[in-house]
Amino acid sequence: MHKIKLGKMELDSPVIPASGVFGYGDELKGLIDYKKIGAIVTKTLTIKERKGNPQPRIWELENGLLNTIGLQNIGVERFCEEKLPVIKKLKKPVIVSIGGETDDEILLCLEYISKKDIEAIELNLSCPNIAGRNLISENPEATYNIIKQARKITRSFLIAKLSPNVTDVGETGSAAEEAGTDALCAFNTFKGLTFDWKNHKVILGGVSGDAIFPLSCRLVHQLYQNVSIPIIGIGGIHSPETGLLMILCGATIIGIGTSLMINPDLPGEILNEIKKYKKEKNIKKWDEIVGRKARFF
Amino acid sequence: MGNEIEHKIVRIKEKKIYKEKFCFLTTENRFLSNPLPGQFIHIRIESVFLRRPFSIAEFSSKTMSIFFQLKGKGTSSLSQKNRGENIDVIGPVGNSFPYERFKENILVVAGGIGIAPMIFLSSELLKTKKKFSFFHGAQNKNSLLNFFLPEGISPVIISTDDGSKGKKGKITDILEDYLKKEKVDVIFASGPYFMLKKTAEISTRFNIPCYVSMENRMFCGTGVCQGCVIETKDGFQKVCTDGPVFDAEQIRWKDIPYA
Numbered sequence: 001m002h003k004i005k006l007g008k009m010e011l012d013s014p015v016i017p018a019s020g021v022f023g024y025g026d027e028l029k030g031l032i033d034y035k036k037i038g039a040i041v042t043k044t045l046t047i048k049e050r051k052g053n054p055q056p057r058i059w060e061l062e063n064g065l066l067n068t069i070g071l072q073n074i075g076v077e078r079f080c081e082e083k084l085p086v087i088k089k090l091k092k093p094v095i096v097s098i099g100g101e102t103d104d105e106i107l108l109c110l111e112y113i114s115k116k117d118i119e120a121i122e123l124n125l126s127c128p129n130i131a132g133r134n135l136i137s138e139n140p141e142a143t144y145n146i147i148k149q150a151r152k153i154t155r156s157f158l159i160a161k162l163s164p165n166v167t168d169v170g171e172t173g174s175a176a177e178e179a180g181t182d183a184l185c186a187f188n189t190f191k192g193l194t195f196d197w198k199n200h201k202v203i204l205g206g207v208s209g210d211a212i213f214p215l216s217c218r219l220v221h222q223l224y225q226n227v228s229i230p231i232i233g234i235g236g237i238h239s240p241e242t243g244l245l246m247i248l249c250g251a252t253i254i255g256i257g258t259s260l261m262i263n264p265d266l267p268g269e270i271l272n273e274i275k276k277y278k279k280e281k282n283i284k285k286w287d288e289i290v291g292r293k294a295r296f297f
Numbered sequence: 298m299g300n301e302i303e304h305k306i307v308r309i310k311e312k313k314i315y316k317e318k319f320c321f322l323t324t325e326n327r328f329l330s331n332p333l334p335g336q337f338i339h340i341r342i343e344s345v346f347l348r349r350p351f352s353i354a355e356f357s358s359k360t361m362s363i364f365f366q367l368k369g370k371g372t373s374s375l376s377q378k379n380r381g382e383n384i385d386v387i388g389p390v391g392n393s394f395p396y397e398r399f400k401e402n403i404l405v406v407a408g409g410i411g412i413a414p415m416i417f418l419s420s421e422l423l424k425t426k427k428k429f430s431f432f433h434g435a436q437n438k439n440s441l442l443n444f445f446l447p448e449g450i451s452p453v454i455i456s457t458d459d460g461s462k463g464k465k466g467k468i469t470d471i472l473e474d475y476l477k478k479e480k481v482d483v484i485f486a487s488g489p490y491f492m493l494k495k496t497a498e499i500s501t502r503f504n505i506p507c508y509v510s511m512e513n514r515m516f517c518g519t520g521v522c523q524g525c526v527i528e529t530k531d532g533f534q535k536v537c538t539d540g541p542v543f544d545a546e547q548i549r550w551k552d553i554p555y556a
C-alpha cells in the first residue's frame with residue numbers, strides 16, 4: 001500500500017502503535033490486523049525489571065485517560081530472551097522502547113539492546129510516571145547530552161521520544177537533532193491531574209486520548225517547522241481525520257496509543273482516509289503529503 | 298488458554314430489565330472460539346470513554362449473554378440499547394474457573410450481581426455432570442438474582458442479609474456454617490470485594506482450595522497496558538489476562554484498594 005521509508009526501514013504502513021499499549025508486540029494478533037501497521041513498538045523496557053506504581057493506575061476522563069502505570073516491565077534481558085524471538089517472526093520492523101530513572105540506566109539498557117538484531121531503538125525521555133526527577137526531554141541541554149552519549153554507543157536507528165510539557169518544542173527537538181538522533185517521536189502523554197473523590201486525593205499522571213489531539217497536533221506542526229528529521233506524530237489520534245491531519249501537519253508516520261484499545265480497526269480506517277486524500281489531491285509521493293499544511297511558503 | 302481475543306460487532310437479540318437496576322442482554326455470538334466460564338467481554342459504550350468489562354453469563358453456539366447491574370453512566374447507556382442494535386465487543390478475555398480438575402463437592406458462591414459468570418459456570422458443571430451446590434446471597438429478596446440459573450442445580454441455597462427470603466445473614470456466615478457440616482473440595486466465588494476477601498479467609502481456615510473472580514478498573518482489557526494489576530504473592534498480576542480468576546491464597550488482600 002503506502003511503503004514509507006524511515007532510515008533503512010521500509011514500513012508497510014505509516015501507522016504504528018504507540019509504546020505502552022502494545023505489550024511486547026505479539027499479544028494482540030487476534031485483535032489487530034498486523035498488515036495495517038508499519039512496525040512493532042514495545043512497552044518501554046528498563047535495565048532491571050520494574051514493578052510499577054500502586055493501584056489504581058487508570059483514571060477515566062471525559063474524553064481521555066490519565067494513567068499512572070510507572071513503566072512496569074519485565075526488564076530488557078528477559079525481553080530479549082522470551083519475547084524478541086517471537087516478535088522477530090512477525091516479519092515487521094521492531095522498534096524497542098527503552099527508558100530508565102537516570103541517564104546511566106538508559107545508556108546501560110541501550111548498550112544491551114543495541115547488540116540485538118532490531119530495526120530501531122526509541123529512547124523514552126519523557127515518561128511522566130517515574131518519580132523524583134525532571135523529564136530529560138523537558139530540558140534541551142539534558143536532551144542533547146544523553147543523545148550525544150547514546151550516539152557513541154550505537155549506530156542503530158535512534159528515535160528520541162519527547163515530552164510535550166515544554167515552553168518550546170522546537171528547542172528540545174533541535175537539541176535532539178543536533179546531537180544526532182535519527183527521528184523524533186512526538187509526543188508522550190501530557191502531565192495532568194485528576195481527583196480521587198472517594199479518598200480525597202490528588203492524582204498526578206499522564207493524559208492521553210482524544211482530548212490531547214489539538215494540543216499534540218499543534219506541537220507537531222511547530223516541531224516540523226524547526227527540524228528536518230522525520231517525526232513520528234503521536235497524541236490523541238482517534239479517527240481517520242485526526243490521523244490524516246497529524247501527517248498533514250508534519251508527521252512522517254503516526255502512532256496510536258489509547259485509541260487502539262478503544263477501536264482496534266483504527267489503523268485500517270486511517271489508511272483508507274489517506275488513500276482517499278491522496279487520490280483526491282493527486283498525490284504520488286509520500287513526501288508531498290507530510291507537512292503539507294505546515295510548510296512556510 | 299487457547300482462545301484468542303477477537304474484535305466483533307454483534308447484534309442485540311434480546312434485552313430484559315429487572316427492577317430498574319439489572320439488565321440481561323443477549324447478543325448473537327460471533328466468536329470463532331468458545332468462551333470459557335469466568336471469561337469476559339470488553340464492550341465499547343459511546344457515552345463513556347473507556348470500554349467496560351462484563352463476564353459472560355450465558356453462551357451457546359448462536360448467542361451470548363451478559364448480566365449486569367446499573368452502576369453509572371456506562372452501564373446505564375448500555376441498558377438503553379435495544380434489540381436489533383449493534384454493540385462492539387472485544388473478547389473472550391481472561392482465564393476461567395479451573396473446574397475440570399474437580400468432580401464433586403464443588404461449592405459455587407455468588408454474591409449479588411457476582412452471579413453473572415456463575416450462571417455460565419453452572420451450565421458447564423451440569424453439562425459435565427459434576428456435583429455441586431450453589432450459594433446465592435443478596436441484601437434482600439428484591440435483589441436476589443437466581444432466576445437466570447439453569448434448571449437442575451441442587452441444592453441452591455439462598456440467603457438475604459435481612460432474612461426476607463432464604464436464610465438470614467451474610468452469605469459468608471452461611472458458608473462458614475455449611476463448611477462445618479459438609480465436605481467441600483473446592484470453592485468458586487464471585488461477588489463484591491468484601492465477600493471475596495471473607496470467603497478467602499474462611500477457605501484458608503478450612504483448608505479448602507478457593508478461586509475468586511476479581512474486578513478492577515480496566516483500560517485495554519487485553520493484557521497489554523498493565524493498568525488493572527493487583528498485588529499477588531507473585532507480584533503484580535493483571536486482572537484481565539492473568540485473571541480474572543485467581544487462587545484466593547495468591548492474593549495479597551490487604552494491599553488491594555477496593556474501588
Ligand SMILES: Cc1cc2nc3c(=O)[nH]c(=O)nc-3n(C[C@H](O)[C@H](O)[C@H](O)COP(=O)(O)OP(=O)(O)OC[C@H]3O[C@@H](n4cnc5c(N)ncnc54)[C@H](O)[C@@H]3O)c2cc1C
Nearest residue numbers: 197349350351352365366368369370371372413512513556
Ligand atoms: C472482569 C470483570 C468482569 C465484570 N463482570 C461484570 C458483570 O458480569 N456484571 C456486572 O454488573 N458488572 C461486572 N463488572 C463490573 C462492571 O464492569 C462495572 O460495574 C462497570 O464498568 C461500571 O461502569 P459504569 O460506567 O456504569 O460506572 P462508572 O461510572 O464508571 O463507575 C464505575 C466505578 O468506578 C469507580 N470510579 C471511577 N472513577 C472514579 C474516581 N474518579 N474516583 C473514585 N472511583 C472511581 C467507582 O467506584 C465506580 O463505582 C465486571 C468487572 C470486571 C473487571
Ligand SMILES: Cc1cc2nc3c(=O)[nH]c(=O)nc-3n(C[C@H](O)[C@H](O)[C@H](O)COP(=O)(O)O)c2cc1C
Nearest residue numbers: 018019020044124187188208209235236256257258
Ligand atoms: C497505559 C499507557 C501506557 C503507556 N506506556 C508508555 C511507555 O511505556 N513508554 C512510552 O514511551 N510511552 C508510553 N505511553 C504513552 C503513549 O505511547 C503515547 O505517547 C501517549 O499515550 C499519547 O498518545 P495517545 O493519545 O494516542 O495515547 C503510555 C500511554 C498509556 C495510555
